[in-house]
Amino acid sequence: MFLNANAQNLLEKIEALLPDPLPRRLGVAVSGGSDSTALLRLLSKIAPTKGIELFAATVDHGLRKESADEAALVGEFAQRWGVPHTILKWQGWDGSGNLQDQARRARYGLLLQWAQERGLGAIALGHNADDQAETVLMRLARAAGVSGLSAMAAVRREGDIDILRPLLSVTRTQLRDYLNTEGIDWIDDPSNQDPRFDRIKVREALTQLDEIGLTAETLTRVAENLARAREALQQYTQDSARKVVHEIDGVLCLDQDDFQSLPDEIRRRIIVAAVGWIAGQGYPPRQTAIDQTMKAISAGKSATLGGCLLTPEGKKIWISRELRAVRDQVADPGDLWDNRWIVTGPQDAGAEIRALGEEGVAQLENWRDLGRPKATLLSSPAVWSGDTILSAPLAGHASGWHIQMAANRPEFYASILSH
Known part of the structure; x- marks a missing residue:
């Protein structure tokens, strides 16, 4: 396989963020935008060299009249590059609520179902360094802590499927330069220019921050540094939980004195982990709700958090489903x-x-x-x-x-x- 210098550089960056070994059957989510189109093309070149079967899927949200044609165009690209392609249609929006959030949840749900039906071990997504930087800034605006600012992980487990993000060290400009060199077109979604969305406002702000050195690459390195700090905190949290938390028939029981002797951040992380384990992993509760809960249990009062009930009794704190x-x-x-x-x-x-x-x-x-x-x-x-x-x-x-x-x-x- 011959690759020009730009493609070879991209390939090396991608492989550095991919697990080794890769599953024998790998999926890739492709919207038709520059990021996912470049990912599809690069993976279509390297998959045969590693004995990997590659499959592509496009989620058609049906929110614009052009979406069906765009999904079909992705299918043409995939067919040209020898990759089986599936269009997954979402019809679940009733016109209310946060559209972007609902569409994102639906997209993940459809992709995971598709992966399970085809026996895929992982799905690769096209999130890149610009997405990483935008996420860091958005979470910074919400006063996020270490976990929030460490942003997206290169590999994340979702049930039986690994979610892979091998482009996190690659900028959107680099991906588009690669596509232009290869003579490959992509689809520009007009919502990516809509200033009503917070992410688009942040994207515009990033162009101004370049002048003081806050580039996508810099913010990505910040996220990577914080990810390492997060991993250390998670390990400390696990070690501490083994000492102070006991699982009894799906309910968690904490030794009050030992728990209160831990650093505030570790106590907070244990509570968040307990709620996630009992109620099901999703978005963690808001910081204000966590703070209120921590104050309540320190005062010996019951509290509810994320669908769970926390009940102090004597020298114990019980955490159960609400x-x-x-x-x-x-x-x-x-x-x-x-x-x-x-x-x-x-x-x-x-x-x-x-x-x-x-x-x-x-x-x-x-x-x-x-x-x-x-x-x-x-x-x-x-x-x-x-x-x-x-x-x-x-x-x-x-x-x-x-x-x-x-x-x-x-x-x-x-x-x-x-x-």
Whole structure:
């Protein structure tokens, strides 16, 4: 394979950020913009040399009349370069809420489903140094801490799929220069010029900051430095959590004195990790909400955070699912409940899995023998037949039913390092 000097330089930067070895089946998300188009072309050149099958996908959000034609054009590029291409259509926006956020979530969801259906081990995205720099500035405006300012990671695990960002050390200008050299066109999305969006305002501000040395490359190095600091803090947090946190049937119990002796930042990180593990990883709670929660538990008061309930009792702090977050969730036996529990047992027509709640606890005689606050049991899964409790496996009333946590859920301590 012959590559000119520019392409060779890009290839070296990409390979430095790719995991080794790469999965044998690799996906790449391509919008048709310059970044993802350049990534597709470069990966289409290197994949055959490493024995990798490459697949491409384009998400058509259907928000502009041109989007279908643009997705089809990406398909033509992919076909020309010998890459199978799939168009994934999103039809989920009802016209309300934050469009960019909803579109982003939908895009990731569609891409992950596509990857799982095709047995792909990873998906490569076209985020580059400019995107990294813009993200740092946007989070700086929100007074983000170390984790926020370390911005995007080159490799991130999402379920069974690795999300790869091999262009984080490459600028948009370098990518466009490469495409121009290769005679390859790309699609300019007009939303990338719309000043109503914060990211576009930040993009414009970056052009002014160049004059004082705040370039995309500089801000990317800042993000990389902070990423190393974040990794050290995560390791310290995990080591500390092993000493002060105990997992009991999906609920976390902290030793109050040992917990309060830790540095503020480590205590905060343990709480955020606990909430993410119990309620499901997503965006972490806002800093103001975290601060209020930390003050409450230090004062011996209960608090709610991110769909979880924190209950100080004696020398312990209990962290469990908040009943309000799961009150309306219903599942059949054997199906996933609250995205983490699977309850199975005798065949019983009409049985369903719901939260235990106050009504369920009232039907149990020995729940106090568990030595846990009642509040931590209310949100636990129970087997109901109408208004009657058949089983409450986590509340000491199994009655022949069995419960297990979903296989894709890591143990709590491992989850601290996984995000």
